[in-house]
Amino acid sequence: MHMVCSMHLAFSATQGGTSQNNKGNSKPQFKPLQGLAQNFYESACPKAHDIIKSEVIKVINQNPSEAAGLLRIMFHDCFVQGCDASILLTKPMVSEQIATPNNASLRASTIRIIDQIKDQVEASCPGVVSCADTIALSTTLALELVGGPSIPMLVGRRDSQTAASNQTVIANIPAPQLSISGLKQNFQSHGLDSKDLVALSGGHTFGQAHCRVVDLQITPTVSTDLNAAFAANLSRICLPVNNSAKGGITVHLDFITKDVFDNNYYKNVLNKVAIFHSDAALLDAADTKQLVQLYAKDQSKFFEQFKISMIKLSQISILTGQNGVIRKKCTVPN
Ligand code: HEM
Structure with missing residues (x-):
């Protein structure tokens, strides 16, 4: 690095x-x-x-x-x-x-x-x-x-x-049940466009989801967003977990390269093995679908846009110059 x-x-x-x-x-x-x-x-x-x-x-x-x-x-x-x-x-x-x-x-x-x-x-x-x-x-x-x-x-x-x-x-904060138009609107309200939405959703190429959220896609019925075998796997992990334990049990967002930042997320979306509705919804508009297909094939194209989108994300409504303060302890206001 x-x-x-x-x-x-x-x-x-x-x-x-x-x-x-x-x-x-x-x-x-x-x-x-x-x-x-x-x-x-x-x-x-x-x-x-x-x-x-x-x-x-x-x-x-x-x-x-x-x-x-x-x-x-x-x-x-x-x-x-x-x-x-x-x-x-x-x-x-x-x-x-x-x-x-x-x-x-x-x-x-x-x-x-x-x-x-x-x-x-x-x-x-x-x-x-x-x-x-x-x-x-x-x-x-x-x-x-x-x-x-x-x-x-x-x-x-x-x-x-x-x-x-x-x-x-x-x-x-966008909810995982949002449709493509809801997602686009949410990102637009933060000064971000469809390209940013698709590239930043690539953040789901690693990390975890709690069963509490996974449940939204597998119960009471299994969502058509999911490949059947994948949904059966999620159900096997999450459904037996009782409510009080839901907060502690997680599944990998990308079960293939779980801790690696790569373009596997986009392959998962195309294969219906990405967990949230908001992931599958990227295939519901022509412009976002085309980008998912491109990034699934070409990691360098994904990285190129991801860099731009991260810089944009990192500059949303920031405080600079005389505005704001430097907090010594991040937990307290001064
Ligand atoms: C597009 C709309 C998005 C929705 C609806 C969404 C929703 C979610 C949800 C529900 C979780 C799981 C939370 C849990 O189970 O505790 C999650 C995890 C995660 N999201 Fe998103 N997300 C979105 C966009 C993003 C973006 C833009 C990024 C970063 C650029 C991102 C990065 C992550 C990461 C890294 C995790 C795993 C966190 C961890 O392992 O601690 N997500 N997201």
Whole structure:
């Protein structure tokens, strides 16, 4: 894996896109977003990237599936009031962590890991590096360590001092039962298009789902989204689990390359062995179906778009400059 290099590019979250050059290849095209840079901490905390990198390497060596935990936390942070690390706040406010889409679903182990990484950074440069950047850098480094592309993540985000309400989290995090039009609408409301929807759904190429959510697809009847043998397997694992234990039992989102960030997700969608309705729904519109087919065949095309979409995700409603604060402890507002 490559260390994040120093580069002066900045990208716009909402105006990113692709253009066709005269060879027909699509080229990323971005506008600078003020306040972010890859070398933002170069003078105030030159070791920030190295500290985060060495912590993430330790974590992933011990448990590669934490990369999935990190990616989901970043997604759930950025989709709710922006990438401001509000998801890590636990007191004195009601935490986003217990909002319905997050409760007993985000990994507690991953949340602890982010806090630990931030503590290490604080020990070297107190009050300089934000929790929001700690999430963004840790996630991109972890993704690369488990096979994903190298993403030129920009930094300079600051943290919020408020958390969103349960209702706001529910309104912003897409539900697994959504149709393709519901998914497109949800992503559009965050400044993301169909290409981002398909590429970022590739996040389901690793990690896990709790039986509580799997049940939506297998009971009372088995969804036509699923291949029969696959559904029988899920039923064998999840149906005997009684309600009080549902929170603890999980299945792999990608049972073939479970901890690897690759394009296998798209093959799973085509083979009807991706778990959620929202995965199968990508085949219900011509534009998204075409991209699923393309990414299933060509991992480099997936990675190319995934990088662009991750940069866009990472810049949703961010706080920069004089806005927001640098939280020393990610769990508390100041
Ligand atoms: C498109 C709409 C999406 C829906 C409806 C959706 C829904 C879900 C659900 C229901 C789970 C399982 C939760 C549980 O059982 O506890 C899950 C897991 C996961 N999702 Fe999504 N998701 C979506 C998009 C995304 C995006 C955009 C990303 C990241 C870019 C992502 C990354 C993940 C990861 C990595 C996991 C596994 C987490 C872990 O193992 O801890 N998802 N998703």
